[in-house]
Amino acid sequence: MQNIYRTAAAVTLFSALEHGLGFLYRIILSRILGPEGLGVYQVSLTVFAVFLTVTSSGLPITLSRIISKHRAHGYRRGEQAATSAAILLALFVSVPLTLLLFLLREPFSRVFSDPRCADLFYILIVGLSFTSVYAILRGCFWGNKRFLAYSLVELIEEIVMIVAGVCLLLVLPSSVPDVNLAAMAVLISYLCSFSVAIVYFFVKGGKLRSPRGEFLPLIRSSLPVTAMRTSMRTSSSVVNSFISVLFPMRLMAAGVSSARALGEYGIVYGMVMPVLMIPSSLIGSIALVLVPELSECFYGRAKEKLSGLVEKALNATLLIAGMLVPLFLVCGGDVGALLYSNAASGRLISVCSLVLFPMSVTMISTSILNSLNCEKQTLLFFLFGAAAMLLCVWFLPRYLGSGALCIGMACDYLITAVCSLFWLRKKTGKLRSLRYFVRLAAAAVPVAALGYFVRKLLVSCMSYLPALALTILFVAGAEVLLFSALKLLDLKALFRRFFGRKTPAKA
Numbered sequence: 001m002q003n004i005y006r007t008a009a010a011v012t013l014f015s016a017l018e019h020g021l022g023f024l025y026r027i028i029l030s031r032i033l034g035p036e037g038l039g040v041y042q043v044s045l046t047v048f049a050v051f052l053t054v055t056s057s058g059l060p061i062t063l064s065r066i067i068s069k070h071r072a073h074g075y076r077r078g079e080q081a082a083t084s085a086a087i088l089l090a091l092f093v094s095v096p097l098t099l100l101l102f103l104l105r106e107p108f109s110r111v112f113s114d115p116r117c118a119d120l121f122y123i124l125i126v127g128l129s130f131t132s133v134y135a136i137l138r139g140c141f142w143g144n145k146r147f148l149a150y151s152l153v154e155l156i157e158e159i160v161m162i163v164a165g166v167c168l169l170l171v172l173p174s175s176v177p178d179v180n181l182a183a184m185a186v187l188i189s190y191l192c193s194f195s196v197a198i199v200y201f202f203v204k205g206g207k208l209r210s211p212r213g214e215f216l217p218l219i220r221s222s223l224p225v226t227a228m229r230t231s232m233r234t235s236s237s238v239v240n241s242f243i244s245v246l247f248p249m250r251l252m253a254a255g256v257s258s259a260r261a262l263g264e265y266g267i268v269y270g271m272v273m274p275v276l277m278i279p280s281s282l283i284g285s286i287a288l289v290l291v292p293e294l295s296e297c298f299y300g301r302a303k304e305k306l307s308g309l310v311e312k313a314l315n316a317t318l319l320i321a322g323m324l325v326p327l328f329l330v331c332g333g334d335v336g337a338l339l340y341s342n343a344a345s346g347r348l349i350s351v352c353s354l355v356l357f358p359m360s361v362t363m364i365s366t367s368i369l370n371s372l373n374c375e376k377q378t379l380l381f382f383l384f385g386a387a388a389m390l391l392c393v394w395f396l397p398r399y400l401g402s403g404a405l406c407i408g409m410a411c412d413y414l415i416t417a418v419c420s421l422f423w424l425r426k427k428t429g430k431l432r433s434l435r436y437f438v439r440l441a442a443a444a445v446p447v448a449a450l451g452y453f454v455r456k457l458l459v460s461c462m463s464y465l466p467a468l469a470l471t472i473l474f475v476a477g478a479e480v481l482l483f484s485a486l487k488l489l490d491l492k493a494l495f496r497r498f499f500g501r502k503t504p505a506k507a
Contacts, residue, residue, distance in 0.1 A: 014151035015281045018158045025162045026274050029182060030266075030340045032169050036259050037179045039248075039266025043112065044120035044183065046237075046244040046269075051101075051125065053237040055094040055132040059086045060139030062218060067143025077209055079143070085211035085218050086136045094129040101125055113248045114258055116179060123183040127190035134190070137197040140206070149204075153197050161189035239386045244269075247393050247405060254398040264402040271345035272352060272406075275328070275335065279320045279360055286313055287367035294371045298427075307428040313364055314433040319489065321360040322440040327475050328353030330451035334468045344402070352406050357437070358413035365420035372427055381419040385412035436488070443482050451475040 030038050063086045070078035101108060102122070109118035134153075141150045165185035169178055176184075248261035256264075290313050297306040328335070328349055336346020362385075369378050392408030400407065425431040454474050458467035483489035 010148055010151070012281065012284075014148070014155050015284060018151075018155045019278075019281045021155075021158050021162055023274050023278075025158075025165060026270065027339050028162075028166065028169075030271055030342070030345075033178055033182065033266075035263035035266040035270070035342065035344075037182075037266070038270035039262030039264070040114060040116045040120060040179050041182050042266055042269045043114075043117045043244040043248075043262070044124060045186070047111070047117075047121055047241045048124040048128075050237040050241045051097060051128060052131060052135075055090060055097060055128060056135035059090060059218070060135050060142070062086075063136060063139035064143035066214075066218060067140060071144070078214070080207045080209040081211050081214045082218060083136070083140050083206070084208040085214040086139065087133055087208070088211055089215070089218065090132040090136050091129060094132040098125055098128050111245060113245065113252065114262055116177070120179055120183040123180060123187055127187045127194075130194040131190045134194040134197050137201055140201065141197075146204075149200060153193055153200070156196055157189045157193035160192040161185050164188040236382065236386075239389070243389065243393055243405075243408075246390070247397060250394060250397040250404075251401070256401075265405070267342065267345050268348065268402050268405045271336065271340045271342060272348045275332075275339075275349050276352060276356060276359065279317075279324060279356065280363060282320055283317055283360055283363045286316055287364060290368075294368060298372045303429055307430055310368055310424060310428050311431065311433055313368060314361065314431075315436050317360045317364040318357070318433065318437050318440055319483075321356040322444055322483075322488075323476075323479055325353050325356050326444050326448040326451055326479060327472060328356070329448045330455055330475055331468060331472055334464075334471075338465075338468070348402065348406060351403075352409070355406070355410050355413060357441075358410070358417040361417040362413050362420065365417065365424060369420060369423060369427075374423065374427070377423050378420070381416045381423075384419060385414075385416035388412055388415055439486060440483075440488055443486050443488060444479075447475060447478045447482060450478055 029041065033041060063082060066082045067079045070076070070082065102125075105118075105122065109115065112118045112121070138150050138153075141147070141153075162185075165182055168174065168181040168185055174181060244265065247265055248258065251261035251264060252258055290309055294306060294309055297303075297309065330350075332348075332350030332353055333343070333346035336349050337343055340346075366378050366382075369375075388411040389408040392404050392411060396404035396407060421431065421433075451471060451474065455467065455471040458470055462470075480489065480491070484491050
């Protein structure tokens with residue numbers, strides 16, 4: 001168990017570093033490309049993600065399971081044959097798809113509301129086969145329990161994208177449009193991660209053998225469980241891609257120019273969402289640690305222990321969101337102006353801060369339900385939320401502009417979170433986290449109110465940056481004191497866990 005926690009901590013550290021670097025790079029892009037250019041960039045990446053999901057499919061997850069099975073029986077040749085089969089299957093899909101997209105470039109480009117999106121998409125699509133094979137190698141790393149290798153290659157990919165992007169956009173003179181250079185940086189990072197993964201695979205003794213006998217088991221193992229998880233990822237990619245195309249079209253139908261429509265989309269998905277997704281790496285680490293134990297309790301029919309673990313996971317997730325909501329409510333406008341030099345993004349960060357609660361609950365509850373063999377239900381809940389999102393994007397842009405996306409996200413996450421909590425209650429028998437949430441929300445209200453008052457007072461008597469820094473420190477300190485006083489946060493337990501000495505177990 002200690003090894004699991006140490007590995008989870010290391011993976012979380014790499015993930016946090018990767019997300020932090022990506023966040024900084026997004027700030028650089030927002031300042032260079034502007035809202036409109038960021039919208040073009042984001043639309044292209046979103047559509048590309050659909051094809052990446054189709055080509056990599058559920059093969060990495062399936063391969064990791066088959067490798068684990070072969071390792072348990074000491075069948076080394078089977079591992080190598082399964083890896084070869086997975087790589088060939090990925091290439092059989094990605095290479096013809098890439099060629100077909102280039103052959104049909106003119107009709108396919110009409111999908112985008114702006115021709116620049118098509119140009120970026122076709123830069124990215126060059127890397128489809130490379131990143132599909134890299135996805136297979138990640139599955140191989142997971143199956144062989146090389147978690148740190150997986151995380152390290154992901155971090156290298158992020159670093160290469162940032163270095164390439166900064167060099168192309170700021171250092172090297174070029175007549176190529178900035179958005180195209182940003183897409184080239186992404187392509188370079190894909191090629192780099194593929195190359196590093198290939199080298200690592202062979203250096204660590206990896207071999208490719210005849211895939212004979214492994215194609216059918218690999219495909220059969222993808223069904224039905226993996227198919228459900230793949231369906232959800234595919235559905236998510238398709239919905240996000242559809243929204244990236246539909247939202248600018250609906251704004252343009254309301255009389256907004258193409259440039260402004262893409263700018264509105266870029267503000268929400270290129271500036272606001274990266275800030276709101278800050279809790280994702282912490283929530284992901286909670287899921288990584290608890291999911292194996294949850295599965296063990298579920299299949300072992302330890303319902304009481306399962307209920308306790310689910311409650312701890314939900315409470316920890318709610319606490320993370322509850323600590324950030326007052327900060328974003330009070331300082332969201334300043335954060336947007338400081339990071340992106342864009343007042344609209346700041347206002348939306350503040351307005352959308354309450355979405356953190358249903359968003360965080362959706363993240364953790366989906367992971368928990370998947371570990372309890374409820375992939376069908378999570379897919380259904382996702383589709384309910386996606387339907388609400390699409391309705392908002394269709395009807396509200398005329399009246400709310402970019403606010404339609406925010407309302408749509410709120411409806412999406414709220415519906416998914418409520419449905420997931422009801423289903424978790426059914427699976428575990430009881431769920432007491434609602435009381436914890438009510439107490440947490442009630443405690444966050446006075447903290448936010450005091451934060452507003454302190455911010456106004458500080459801004460009136462000192463310069464902008466010192467006032468913002470002191471406001472953040474005050475809000476964070478007030479949260480810790482009030483949450484501890486109300487027993488929403490146990491500082492002593494946290495201190496003992498991370499800094500206390502371990503007492504040897506009695507015989």
